Amino acid sequence: MKAEIVAVGTELLLGQIVNTNAQFISRECAAIGVDIYFQTVVGDNEQRLLASLKLAASRADVVICTGGLGPTQDDLTKDVLAAYVGRQLILHEPSMNAITQMFQSRGIHMVESNRRQALMLEGSDPLHNETGLAVGVAFTFEGTHFILLPGPPKEMKPMFTKYAIPWLRTMMKDEVPLYSKMLKFAGIGESNLEHQLIDLIHAQSDPTIAPYAKEGEVTIRLTTRAHSAEEGESKLFATEQEIRNRLGQHIYADQDVPIETVVVKMLEERKLSLAVAESCTGGLLSDLITSIPGSSNSFLGGIICYSNALKHKLLGVPMEILEGEGAPGAVSSETAVILAESLLTSTGSDFGISVTGVAGPGTSEGKPVGLVYIGFAQKNAETEVITLQLSGNRESIKHRSAKSALYHLWKQLKES
Amino acid sequence: MKAEIVAVGTELLLGQIVNTNAQFISRECAAIGVDIYFQTVVGDNEQRLLASLKLAASRADVVICTGGLGPTQDDLTKDVLAAYVGRQLILHEPSMNAITQMFQSRGIHMVESNRRQALMLEGSDPLHNETGLAVGVAFTFEGTHFILLPGPPKEMKPMFTKYAIPWLRTMMKDEVPLYSKMLKFAGIGESNLEHQLIDLIHAQSDPTIAPYAKEGEVTIRLTTRAHSAEEGESKLFATEQEIRNRLGQHIYADQDVPIETVVVKMLEERKLSLAVAESCTGGLLSDLITSIPGSSNSFLGGIICYSNALKHKLLGVPMEILEGEGAPGAVSSETAVILAESLLTSTGSDFGISVTGVAGPGTSEGKPVGLVYIGFAQKNAETEVITLQLSGNRESIKHRSAKSALYHLWKQLKES
Known part of the structure; x- marks a missing residue:
């Protein structure tokens, strides 16, 4: 109709x-x-x-x-x-x-x-x-x-x-109702995702396959017609499986929720706590997490170490790492590691995530706009650092950095 | 056209x-x-x-x-x-x-x-x-x-x-171009603002007067037709003055910028630094501030003291204030004061702003959703606390709390 x-x-x-x-x-x-x-x-x-x-x-x-x-x-x-x-x-x-x-x-x-x-x-x-x-x-x-x-x-x-x-x-009593399902992806761009599914997208008839993108997240909606959820699921099954075979490692949900919802739920189920140290994201990562009701059960809080002074004072990054000739600087893998690890001791959390980078519009420490380091520390495990080179404006770089941090936390939680 | x-x-x-x-x-x-x-x-x-x-x-x-x-x-x-x-x-x-x-x-x-x-x-x-x-x-x-x-x-x-x-x-070169000007208001709701200007709005012809509201901000656009900015300004003058006479204390800008832009600029001009302690806003206040390029010149950062543990550990709120029978609790004027004042010592900032409240959806400490305390501490001045009872959902309460904190900081800066 x-x-x-x-x-x-x-x-x-x-x-x-x-x-x-x-x-x-x-x-x-x-x-x-x-x-x-x-x-x-x-x-x-x-x-x-x-x-x-x-x-x-x-x-x-x-x-x-x-x-x-x-x-x-x-x-x-x-x-x-x-x-x-x-x-x-x-x-x-x-x-x-x-x-x-x-x-x-x-x-x-x-x-x-x-x-x-x-x-x-x-x-x-x-x-x-x-x-x-x-x-x-x-x-x-x-x-x-x-x-x-x-x-x-x-x-x-x-x-x-x-x-x-x-x-x-x-x-419309004669029509069979629509049945649809959302697959939510993180850690992959829209064009890359489409590229990997292009044959399925081109050949689609039933179910239909519709991709769309928001900042840092991509969604695919599969749609068919069915009289019941069971019938619907069985009609979607083969297509969904094929997509999962190709890109399963990026699928964080089969309903329309942001990744922070899934991460908060996983932390809560595993009784794990999280703290963050935000430099270039400036509070956005915490804001995304605390937008989820119930996040207070696992999110302790964190430190917005926007200035070097606070990186040093509150999270113990030595000034000789932050400043001076030949120093790695605030935007560095070294700083990301110390920030993340310090969170574990200063807050007592199970996970510590740090984000430090250049959100722009200007460069910083001679480093390019969009360069971002994300540190992941956890008890009894080696600290990891992910390096990103993002494009876009200040808002977009903040947003993608925060979503990327959530994606990598989700991956770690899933694998653990 | x-x-x-x-x-x-x-x-x-x-x-x-x-x-x-x-x-x-x-x-x-x-x-x-x-x-x-x-x-x-x-x-x-x-x-x-x-x-x-x-x-x-x-x-x-x-x-x-x-x-x-x-x-x-x-x-x-x-x-x-x-x-x-x-x-x-x-x-x-x-x-x-x-x-x-x-x-x-x-x-x-x-x-x-x-x-x-x-x-x-x-x-x-x-x-x-x-x-x-x-x-x-x-x-x-x-x-x-x-x-x-x-x-x-x-x-x-x-x-x-x-x-x-x-x-x-x-x-559209033959048309006399429109000339318009935005007046941006904070600390006043749309219906209250309209109520106070209702005679002007009803009698409007040239310039036209159009109010719009966003979360925590109201805008009035004055519009006329003019060949130059000078002519435009002179045609808007009487109306703008009348609005300023009635509501001038709420007008923070005469162009379409959010209040954080104005606050960041005022801090920078006066070489004053700011740190924040966010509980119920969960990072949003910092996110708004750091969305403004150049905010790093005056915004040191802050602490997202989402859990009571961090309010205690990082900002020294005594546990007997936070928890236990008869204690004021995390959502209290007492906690707002200590959080704001602790920022001055722990970060060395000139201003310390704290936000603690109930963003919902559930109540907390038996206190109603929307109850928010905002603390303002500064060197050599008495700490102030503002109490709000906001309505709306979690997102809206976070947003209005953050905007309200910015509005009160703007007022203090303007008066100082």
């Missing part, structure tokens, strides 16, 4: 708000096997809205509109659609009662325009608004299903999930 | 990412007087992409595309557009050199498909990509201007601001 989202609102076209509704609806639709082919945003303008609705109806089985159901003169969606399909707007009594009651209970005089929020198209199904006043609408016209939802996400989301999706499911 | 944004990417239609690019571009266009009439999202599909481009060209003076410039087979934008307008794709040598160099410097074998990122349409203007590999493209075809930008926001934003906007300005 093909669908199109038409978001109505001049505030979207002015960039005052982000169209998060489109993402929410798209994701929910993907999950039930409704394919979104287009998302459109149009302003509060009668002519352009009508043109967008007609175009959407011409190319989609389902047209999902958000916005323009409110009480003001700018809220045109129902009027425009009623004129288009040639139906009257009638009052939905339960919604009108709810509106009247709300105003009474707050002791506010109800402005007449609020009645507009209780209007629906003749012969349409009302969609209950549990968190607001404007009633939603669903109906079918010349083979196209229309769903009208309010714009505010806190009203739209529950209405869509609880009322619009069940309505939509009854309209 | 009418414009349309065409975002290309199946990941948008699957709801895997939010189209924040459309918001950014819409806002920037509004600022220079380009009106966005439609935003469209289309998948990585040749036919539908072509149809969207043709439709956009038929109804807009400017078509701005994002996405589909990458190295993979899915990246179709340049190919589809080249076929549509009947131009060849040619290699942009400087971009190709940058790509080759990047791979060489990292010692990675360059996959052939990476060449695709250096392609541009014959006779088009290249748009330099400072933060990535894919070159942007701008050209005019049958009276419609086309601008092709990469999808990743960190590449798209600088390319759009630094290269596409100037290009666009030369194309």
Whole structure:
């Protein structure tokens, strides 16, 4: 089933708000096997809205509109659609009662325009608004299903999930639902990953194979159609196995989670503690880890040794290593080792990770932007250092360094 | 001038990412007087992409595309557009050199498909990509201007601001250009700010007054039309003064910079150093500060005292304050004071800021989610503690706490 989202609102076209509704609806639709082919945003303008609705109806089985159901003169969606399909707007009594009651209970005089929020198209199904006043609408016209939802996400989301999706499911009773699975990769770039799977990607039909990249992480989504999770898994099995055979060492999860989620969980399960010493990442690595609820069970904290003074004072890196002619410097394998090892004694953690490098924009100690050393120390094991030469701006180098540290910690935990 | 944004990417239609690019571009266009009439999202599909481009060209003076410039087979934008307008794709040598160099410097074998990122349409203007590999493209075809930008926001934003906007300005030479100015506020919420300016906002005509909110920061953009900066400033003067009279104590900048930029600059100018002790913000405060180039001149670093053990070991908070019946606990004014003051001695910094609180999702020490204490210590001054009760999820509480710490530091620096 093909669908199109038409978001109505001049505030979207002015960039005052982000169209998060489109993402929410798209994701929910993907999950039930409704394919979104287009998302459109149009302003509060009668002519352009009508043109967008007609175009959407011409190319989609389902047209999902958000916005323009409110009480003001700018809220045109129902009027425009009623004129288009040639139906009257009638009052939905339960919604009108709810509106009247709300105003009474707050002791506010109800402005007449609020009645507009209780209007629906003749012969349409009302969609209950549990968190607001404007009633939603669903109906079918010349083979196209229309769903009208309010714009505010806190009203739209529950209405869509609880009322619009069940309505939509009854309209697509013959289709087999989609089943999909995410494979998450770290320590490999998108183009390298694609290169290694290019034959599979080219030959794909069922399941489909879709790669995409975020900073420091790559995801592959495998999708097929199945009546149950079991059937879905069995249809994905051969493809997933082939991908695992080739790139299994980079797959850290089979669901859409960042690598820090997996690392925090592994540390917790093994009752291992972690501390970090961050120079060039400047707190980002800790920030990623502490974004995961429950990280406090294994993450002790760390030291942001941004200056050489703190590298020396708090983590005991000798000044003759940090500065002076012929010294290895703050950005060096030597410093990474001492920082990581010092964490074990100063914090008592099981793992100590250090990151020191040149985030840019300028070079440092005559070393190039993007040169990063990551040290891994643990009790009863030799300290390791990983050297990276990253590209990108300051933000990107910080981000990739932090993700890389997490990837190598994950590898160590997996192998141990 | 009418414009349309065409975002290309199946990941948008699957709801895997939010189209924040459309918001950014819409806002920037509004600022220079380009009106966005439609935003469209289309998948990585040749036919539908072509149809969207043709439709956009038929109804807009400017078509701005994002996405589909990458190295993979899915990246179709340049190919589809080249076929549509009947131009060849040619290699942009400087971009190709940058790509080759990047791979060489990292010692990675360059996959052939990476060449695709250096392609541009014959006779088009290249748009330099400072933060990535894919070159942007701008050209005019049958009276419609086309601008092709990469999808990743960190590449798209600088390319759009630094290269596409100037290009666009030369194309709209007959229009009186918009002149706008941003006022950035901290320490005040959007609805409170709007409430205090509601009469100005309702009565606005020239200049226009547009407020926007991000996590922990509010922006007001004043816009008029002017031939020069001087004329623009004089047309904005009365409105800006009125806003400053009412809310001047919250205005930390008159350009679009985050508060950390201003704080870092003030510290540097006054040759003051800063160290932080982060508990509930878990590294985010340091991350924000170190995202500013040059922060190393005044930011020494700090301690992520996530666990009580580290609060005690590294910053000397007595265990009887942290734990035990009747103890104030880690989330307390007492702990915030000791953490902040200890920084002065352990790091030798001029300022010490501590943040300790409950980021959630669960409560801690029987204290509610969102309760946060921020300690400010400085040499020869009494230590202050600010108590916040924030709402929102874990991420939001971390973010607002960090921004709040920066706001209070800014206030202290301004008054000193």
